[in-house]
Amino acid sequence: MAAVNAKSNGTPRSMPKQARRKQLIQATIKCIAKNGLSSTTMADVTQQAGLSIGIVNLHFQSKEKLLIETLRYISDEYTEGLNKIYNDKSLNTEKKILAHINFDFSRAIIDRNKLAVWFAFWGETKSRPTYLSICASYVSEIANNLTRLFVLLKQQGDYSDVNPDLVCTCYTALSDGLWLDLLITPKGMKPAQAQAVAMHYLATQFPEHFKNKTEH
Amino acid sequence: MAAVNAKSNGTPRSMPKQARRKQLIQATIKCIAKNGLSSTTMADVTQQAGLSIGIVNLHFQSKEKLLIETLRYISDEYTEGLNKIYNDKSLNTEKKILAHINFDFSRAIIDRNKLAVWFAFWGETKSRPTYLSICASYVSEIANNLTRLFVLLKQQGDYSDVNPDLVCTCYTALSDGLWLDLLITPKGMKPAQAQAVAMHYLATQFPEHFKNKTEH
DNA sequence: CAACCGAATGAATGGTTATTCATTTTTATG
């Protein structure tokens, strides 16, 4: 009877430690989306993963550390995806910005399970310095990179009035707000539509580059 | 010894029921901001209010109902504030929009305690239909009113390219995203700055009305 | 195949928390 779970799960004991951690983190994301952060229990998470109750402490020492790693997981996924774009030498500035927007509204990112996780953690940043510092660090990293792209694009057109810092702040806030729409009005706001709204804003700043390019 | 709290609190027993409920809701907001939704307990809330543990069930029947009323409280405060502006006959369309933006970034609204509450509940909407329906209803009410204002403003200038629905969606998302900045980067983003970013967007759509009006 | 060791299990534990309700305190009434 005992210990049949991991096997029936297609996840043998010999799998690398990292893979089991990932499995638990993904179960945590599902549970937070399904039950809310405030009623996500260890029993929920381990059952969702098809594993036993003691497994979390084996791999994460405590529930709190599992939650922190979960935030870090979605935060890393996001920053790493964007960094790949920033470092892609086959893309020019305009293409990088377009790729950035595409990424912001891509399947993997605007998955409602993950959006629920983002908002749940944001709601707790005020009381958990660790959450806040994870958020603060990805925010500033992305802002630096994105601002740089806007600086470059500014040089490539008649954009003397454009303020790259302002555009970065505005685009980022807009994108976060559209995530909220995707989370709480799933019937009213489709991903493509959200992306079009973001493009609409960029077109106001860089019309020579982004006007009539809402399709992609 | 017993029952000295309410008195020492300056809140006599004879106060209207509604006032005690409000006191408890405000204590709940403080606790959610201080400890996070997931570790806000009845003991925390009642202690914060200077009352006894049994008081919540007397006035709200359960913790869950207290939380729902807390969401309704901040949601009502927001919609009622905006409705006052919409119904103010002394304001023309332009002034109403300006008043709307001022309100969105006013002290009472961008209080970080309340912002933490908004995000905490947003993070739980996927799992709690009641939260979702409260959010959905205020969102659509405000969108209707704000879109109407943009329609009117469009008629007052050379704005044939402006899409009022799109502008409403974009402004609303932007405003929500700026709230996030105010919550998680309190050192980096000041209220006046957030408001300036919002004005910057509106100026792109209605330059005749909102250019160089970032001060107020 | 036997012996070993890391991985996983899950019953047991102890601490926490929402809820209840008999009792006490305060206010209103005649």
Place this chain on the structure above:
DNA sequence: CATAAAAATGAATAACCATTCATTCGGTTG
């Protein structure tokens, strides 16, 4: 002032939950 009604209290309860760790399991090695 006496009495009743309403409001508030907080000790007690029962349910829940994170964590522990002795035990079991499965893969590996010689």
